[in-house]
Every structure is written in structure tokens, then in C-alpha cells.
Amino acid sequence: xxxxxxxxxxxxxxxxxxxxxxxxxxxxxxxxxxxxxxxxxxxxxxxxxxxxxxxxxxxxxxxxxxxxxxxxxxxxxxxxxxxxxxxxxxxxxxxxxxxxxxxxxxxxxxxxxxxxxxxxxxxxxxxxxxxxxxxxxxxxxxxxxxxxxxxxxxxxxxxxxxxxxxxxxxxxxxxxxxxxxxxxxxxxxxxxxxxxxxxxxxxxxxxxxxxxxxxxxxxxxxxxxxxxxxxxxxx
Amino acid sequence: xxxxxxxxxxxxxxxxxxxxxxxxxxxxxxxxxxxxxxxxxxxxxxxxxxxxxxxxxxxxxxxxxxxxxxxxxxxxxxxxxxxxxxxxxxxxxxxxxxxxxxxxxxxxxxxxxxxxxxxxxxxxxxxxxxxxxxxxxxxxxxxxxxxxxxxxxxxxxxxxxxxxxxxxxxxxxxxxxxxxxxxxxxxxxxxxxxxxxxxxxxxxxxxxxxxxxxxxxxxxxxxxxxxxxxxxxxx
Amino acid sequence: xxxxxxxxxxxxxxxxxxxxxxxxxxxxxxxxxxxxxxxxxxxxxxxxxxxxxxxxxxxxxxxxxxxxxxxxxxxxxxxxxxxxxxxxxxxxxxxxxxxxxxxxxxxxxxxxxxxxxxxxxxxxxxxxxxxxxxxxxxxxxxxxxxxxxxxxxxxxxxxxxxxxxxxxxxxxxxxxxxxxxxxxxxxxxxxxxxxxxxxxxxxxxxxxxxxxxxxxxxxxxxxxxxxxxxxxxxx
Numbered sequence: 098x099x100x101x102x103x104x105x106x107x108x109x110x111x112x113x114x115x116x117x118x119x120x121x122x123x124x125x126x127x128x129x130x131x132x133x134x135x136x137x138x139x140x141x142x143x144x145x146x147x148x149x150x151x152x153x154x155x156x157x158x159x160x161x162x163x164x165x166x167x168x169x170x171x172x173x174x175x176x177x178x179x180x181x182x183x184x185x186x187x188x189x190x191x192x193x194x195x196x197x198x199x200x201x202x203x204x205x206x207x208x209x210x211x212x213x214x215x216x217x218x219x220x221x222x223x224x225x226x227x228x229x230x231x232x233x234x235x236x237x238x239x240x241x242x243x244x245x246x247x248x249x250x251x252x253x254x255x256x257x258x259x260x261x262x263x264x265x266x267x268x269x270x271x272x273x274x275x276x277x278x279x280x281x282x283x284x285x286x287x288x289x290x291x292x293x294x295x296x297x298x299x300x301x302x303x304x305x306x307x308x309x310x311x312x313x314x315x316x317x318x319x320x321x322x323x324x325x326x327x328x329x330x331x332x
Numbered sequence: 333x334x335x336x337x338x339x340x341x342x343x344x345x346x347x348x349x350x351x352x353x354x355x356x357x358x359x360x361x362x363x364x365x366x367x368x369x370x371x372x373x374x375x376x377x378x379x380x381x382x383x384x385x386x387x388x389x390x391x392x393x394x395x396x397x398x399x400x401x402x403x404x405x406x407x408x409x410x411x412x413x414x415x416x417x418x419x420x421x422x423x424x425x426x427x428x429x430x431x432x433x434x435x436x437x438x439x440x441x442x443x444x445x446x447x448x449x450x451x452x453x454x455x456x457x458x459x460x461x462x463x464x465x466x467x468x469x470x471x472x473x474x475x476x477x478x479x480x481x482x483x484x485x486x487x488x489x490x491x492x493x494x495x496x497x498x499x500x501x502x503x504x505x506x507x508x509x510x511x512x513x514x515x516x517x518x519x520x521x522x523x524x525x526x527x528x529x530x531x532x533x534x535x536x537x538x539x540x541x542x543x544x545x546x547x548x549x550x551x552x553x554x555x556x557x558x559x560x561x562x563x564x565x566x567x
Numbered sequence: 568x569x570x571x572x573x574x575x576x577x578x579x580x581x582x583x584x585x586x587x588x589x590x591x592x593x594x595x596x597x598x599x600x601x602x603x604x605x606x607x608x609x610x611x612x613x614x615x616x617x618x619x620x621x622x623x624x625x626x627x628x629x630x631x632x633x634x635x636x637x638x639x640x641x642x643x644x645x646x647x648x649x650x651x652x653x654x655x656x657x658x659x660x661x662x663x664x665x666x667x668x669x670x671x672x673x674x675x676x677x678x679x680x681x682x683x684x685x686x687x688x689x690x691x692x693x694x695x696x697x698x699x700x701x702x703x704x705x706x707x708x709x710x711x712x713x714x715x716x717x718x719x720x721x722x723x724x725x726x727x728x729x730x731x732x733x734x735x736x737x738x739x740x741x742x743x744x745x746x747x748x749x750x751x752x753x754x755x756x757x758x759x760x761x762x763x764x765x766x767x768x769x770x771x772x773x774x775x776x777x778x779x780x781x782x783x784x785x786x787x788x789x790x791x792x793x794x795x796x797x798x799x800x801x802x
Contacts, residue, residue: 365662373669
């Protein structure tokens with residue numbers, strides 16, 4: 098079953114890459130192109146990850162736990178692009194974008210340390226990683242959201258939906274981690290793999306579509322707004 | 333002979349670094365300075381690579397093949413700078429530059445995976461890497477070239493020359509790879525080393541000079557153009 | 568004693584992170600926020616490093632020398648942020664900032680090579696790393712300083728103080744290296760650890776405060792300057 102889930106990962110990410118890649122090639126303007134390109138590379142990196150895992154690579158028995166440490170290598174490259182999606186849509190400042198990328202890198206690196214460390218040191222790193230995760234969530238729902246709403250006052254709903262989706266999905270990752278062999282060992286190997294695969298598909302392909310939908314809505318609202326400026330009621 | 337070629341690499345790259353470094357220190361303006369600095373670091377990184385290899389480092393027997401895996405570590409750092417040379421000369425957009433850097437990183441990382449994987453998995457990664465390479469070539473000869481020509485309509489020849497040189501040289505790398513011990517094992521160790529060394533010198537020192545020449549020509553053409561605006565024939 | 572010094576490192580960097588983190592949350596404007604965020608991440612990365620070392624991680628016996636190779640991994644991430652502090656305060660150009668970051672990365676990577684190489688190869692890398700260090704120092708006291716002084720003609724003292732502090736502290740690192748087990752083996756393990764810990768605290772927490780003080784002085788001088796424009800003596 099582990100193997101099946103990994104190949105499901107390969108093909109889902111390949112389909113995601115193809116869709117976003119064609120989108121990028123045919124994007125109507127630079128803004129759409131950049132968003133498509135970000136989503137394309139997010140899926141392409143994940144596709145490479147699943148291909149490696151499906152061929153039995155990037156995996157070692159670490160302190161008695163069979164561990165796909167390669168996940169962390171690719172997450173280190175794909176998660177910043179996911180956050181750039183958000184920063185790009187919200188037209189975030191350098192301070193907000195930089196803090197988000199920093200907190201995220203800290204979260205992935207300490208999560209990696211947790212995964213390759215023996216007990217009980219791995220629990221220390223797990224707590225550090227969760228701390229960085231909470232910091233990233235705080236940054237998203239406070240400074241990021243406030244800034245995005247200030248710059249798009251009519252599109253508050255768009256950002257609330259986007260953030261809710263993002264925060265819910267990302268929160269499930271540390272839960273899988275602590276339930277799997279890395280933590281309390283409640284999930285079997287194939288359940289762990291299924292969990293991560295489903296989360297990856299939703300958080301990468303699914304989030305990609307949501308980000309495109311968000312840009313569409315932001316443009317619609319901006320258009321309505323600028324049209325209204327010429328309406329009698331606005332004068 | 334392997335050793336000789338490696339020391340040839342060290343000294344060629346050292347000479348390249350010195351020339352471009354002095355060029356950077358004495359550059360007439362910021363534009364020239366940036367181009368010189370890029371070429372300086374490209375050669376300096378390669379110089380460090382050849383020094384490591386000449387001292388017998390960065391090499392392991394991987395699945396029976398003596399492999400300089402360190403090449404990929406340094407290529408991962410020097411190839412983005414080479415593409416920044418091109419993006420800088422062509423005044424490329426964020427979308428084009430980002431896509432190029434992404435495709436290049438994917439090519440190097442999957443090439444590295446090919447090099448450290450057992451047969452037949454290494455051939456899967458070789459194909460993935462060639463796919464990323466073809467994507468990079470497509471990006472260069474279509475969106476990159478179109479954009480560069482739009483921004484420099486009188487300098488089409490400059491970019492054609494630059495791209496032809498770049499594409500031809502880069503195409504020879506995967507050919508050496510597949511003929512060497514990593515692939516069909518036709519080339520001897522010293523032939524493989526000679527091949528990579530010559531390619532590295534041409535694609536780094538040689539390409540550096542070509543990029544400087546291109547900037548010179550772009551400035552000449554721009555000057556002629558702006559001079560012509562004041563000529564009677566232009567009125 | 569090694570252990571005590573490592574925990575001193577953990578707590579000093581934690582206090583530094585807290586102070587700069589709260590500063591970032593309450594910064595009066597974007598400029599202060601960015602500077603606080605840079606210093607926050609510099610201390611946070613160092614805090615993670617000392618935590619790992621205090622728990623006995625990131626250390627191996629390399630060619631008979633017990634070596635905390637993990638220092639180089641974290642220095643590779645924190646030193647660019649320190650240089651960005653300087654580049655941010657001095658409003659440095661792309662050419663100067665890029666050269667500084669490049670020379671610094673070369674210094675850290677070749678220092679890492681020195682640390683994990685057998686004698687006498689490690690001395691070759693040590694010299695390469697010192698060469699990159701001297702290049703970075705040259706870049707700071709010449710092009711960086713000249714540019715910063717041109718853009719802040721009334722604040723020469725601020726930059727001289729900042730640079731003197733930075734250069735003196737950074738010069739002590741290679742001296743500890745060559746006196747420790749990595750070089751002439753004059754320092755004991757606990758003296759080496761004490762040396763690096765004190766240097767890290769001064770160069771990260773101490774330098775952070777100095778950078779904030781510098782920004783304060785730059786703003787004061789700019790204010791005085793703009794106030795003077797309205798004074799009778801200026802008319």
C-alpha cells in the first residue's frame with residue numbers, strides 16, 4: 098500500500114505540474130504567469146520527491162524508524178514557493194514576506210532535526226518546530242492578513258478563505274508526524290504515507306487552484322470597483 | 333592525466349577569476365560592475381571545485397563508478413549565476429528569470445540524483461534531468477529571446493550569438509555524461525575529466541568574455557541609436 | 568565546561584531573539600522592523616545551533632579532532648543576515664551587497680572544507696578561507712564604506728564605529744580556529760568552545776544592538792539635518 102500511495106503522489110503531482118505549466122505558457126499577463134509558475138514548480142518539486150520515494154530512494158532506517166528524510170529536503174524548497182503564492186496575492190511587504198520565509202525555514206529544518214534525532218531529543222526539536230509553525234500561523238493571521246486587507250479592502254473574504262484553507266491543511270502535518278512512527282507510533286507505515294500523500298496533494302495541487310481562484314476574484318472585485326468609479330452613484 | 337586536467341582547470345579558472353575580478357574593481361559603471369562580478373564568482377566557484385578535485389576530495393566510488401559528486405554541488409551554485417548573466421543582459425522579466433533558474437536547479441538536482449543512483453534508476457533521473465534541460469533551452473530560445481529582442485530591437489544578432497554559444501556548450505554536458513562511466517562507459521576516466529574540464533573552461537571563462545563583449549555591443553548599438561536621433565536623417 | 572558554555576550560548580541567543588523579536592513586533596516603521604527582524608533571525612539561528620550542540624548533536628570525530636561541523640551549517644545562514652544588516656544601514660548597491668554575500672559564502676564554505684579535511688589539505692582550505700575573509704574586509708572598508716559615507720555624508724562616525732566593531736570581532740574567529748584543535752592545538756576543547764561562544768554572543772547579540780543604535784543615530788542626524796534647513800543660519 099505504501100508503494101501505491103507513492104505512485105498516486107507521482108501522478109497527481111505530474112498532472113498538477115502539467116496543468117499549471119500549460120497555464121503559465123498561456124497566461125494572459127505577467128501577474129497570472131508568476132502565480133502559475135510558482136504553482137508549477139511547487140508540484141514539480143513534489144513530483145520529483147514522490148518519484149524518488151516510489152523508486153525506494155531517500156529513505157533510511159533512523160533509530161529503528163524507517164524514515165523518508167528526503168521529504169524535508171523537498172519541503173525546504175517547495176514551502177517557500179507556497180508562501181510566495183500568498184505573499185504575491187496579498188502584495189506583502191518585505192518585512193512580512195521575509196519573516197514568513199524565515200519562520201518556515203526554521204520549522205522545516207527543526208522538523209528535519211526531529212526526524213533524524215533519537216528519542217527524547219527528537220521531542221525537543223518537535224516542540225521547536227511547532228513553535229516556528231505557530232509563529233508562521235500568527236504571522237499569517239495577523240500581520241499578513243491585516244496588510245492584505247488594507248491593500249484589498251473589498252476582498253477580505255478572499256483572504257479569509259485562502260488563509261483558513263492554508264492553516265487547516267498545514268496544521269494536519271504535525272498531527273500526522275506525532276501519530277506516526279516518528280512520534281507515538283499509532284499510525285502504520287502505509288497510513289502515514291497515505292496521510293502525507295493526501296495532505297501534499299491538497300496543499301499543493303488543491304492550494305494551487307485556490308490561489309488561482311483567489312487572483313481571479315481579486316481581479317473581478319478590482320474591476321467592479323474601477324467600473325463603479327464611473328457610475329453616477331460614485332460621483 | 334586526470335590529475336593534469338584537474339590542475340589545468342584550477343589555473344584556468346584562477347586566471348579567469350583574476351581577469352574578471354580586476355574588471356569588476358575598475359568597471360566604468362554599475363552595469364559593467366555587476367556583469368564582471370557575476371563572471372568573477374562563476375570562475376571562483378569553479379576554481380574551488382577544481383582545487384578540491386585536484387587534492388583528491390569530493391570523490392567517491394558510487395556503485396562501482398569513481399564519481400566526482402562535488403561537481404554537482406558547485407554547479408548548483410555557478411549555473412544560476414551564468415543564467416543571471418543572460419537575464420541581466422536581456423533585462424528579463426521576473427517570470428522568465430524565475431522559470432530559468434527553477435528549470436536549471438531541477439536539472440542539476442536530478443543530474444546529481446542520476447550520478448549517485450544505481451542502474452537502472454540513474455537512467456530515470458538522467459531522463460528527468462534531460463527534460464529539465466530541454467525546458468531550459470526552450471525557455472531561452474523562445475520567451476527569453478523574444479523578450480530580449482523586444483527590449484533591444486536593434487541587437488537581435490547579439491542575443492542569437494550569445495544563445496547559440498550557450499546552448500551548444502550546455503548540450504555537450506549530458507553527452508559527456510552518457511558516454512562516460514556514469515552512462516555507457518565508452519570514455520575513460522581521463523577522457524571524461526578532459527571533457528568536463530574543457531567544457532567548464534569554455535562555458536565559464538569563454539562565456540564570460542562573450543557576455544562582456546555582448547554588453548559592449550549592446551551599448552554601442554544603443555549609442556548609435558541615440559546619436560542617430562540627433563542626425564538630420566532621423567528628423 | 569564545554570557543556571556550560573554551550574548552554575550559556577543557548578540562553579544568551581534566546582534572550583537576544585526575544586528582545587529583537589519583541590522589537591520587531593513593536594517597531595515604529597518598516598525600516599526599524601526590517602532591522603529588528605534581521606537581528607531576530609541571526610540570534611534565533613544561533614540559538615538552534617547551541618541547542619543542537621548542547622544536546623550533543625552536530626559533532627563528529629573528524630581525523631582525530633572532535634569537531635562541531637554544524638557551526639558552519641548555521642554560519643552559512645546567519646552571516647549573510649549580518650551582512651544584510653550592514654548593507655541595509657548603508658543603503659548599499661546591488662554590486663557591493665552581492666560581492667559581500669559572495670565573498671562571505673566562499674569564506675564559510677572553504678572554512679567548512681578546512682574543518683572536515685585531513686592535514687595538510689585543511690591548511691590549503693584555511694588559506695583560501697582567509698583569502699575570502701580578507702576580500703570581504705576589503706569590500707567593507709573600501710567600496711562599502713565609501714558608498715555608505717556618500718549616501719550619509721554627516722554620519723561617517725556611525726559607519727566607522729560599526730565597521731571597526733565588525734572587523735575586529737570577525738578577525739578573532741580565524742585566530743581561534745588556528746589556535747584550536749583544528750590548527751596548532753594550543754587551546755583546549757573548553758577554551759575553544761568558550762572562545763566561539765563569546766565571539767558569537769558579541770558578534771550577534773552585541774552587533775545587533777550596535778546596528779539598532781546606528782540606525783537611531785542615522786535618523787537623528789538626518790532629522791537634525793532637515794531641521795537645520797529651516798534654521799536662519801542655513802538660509
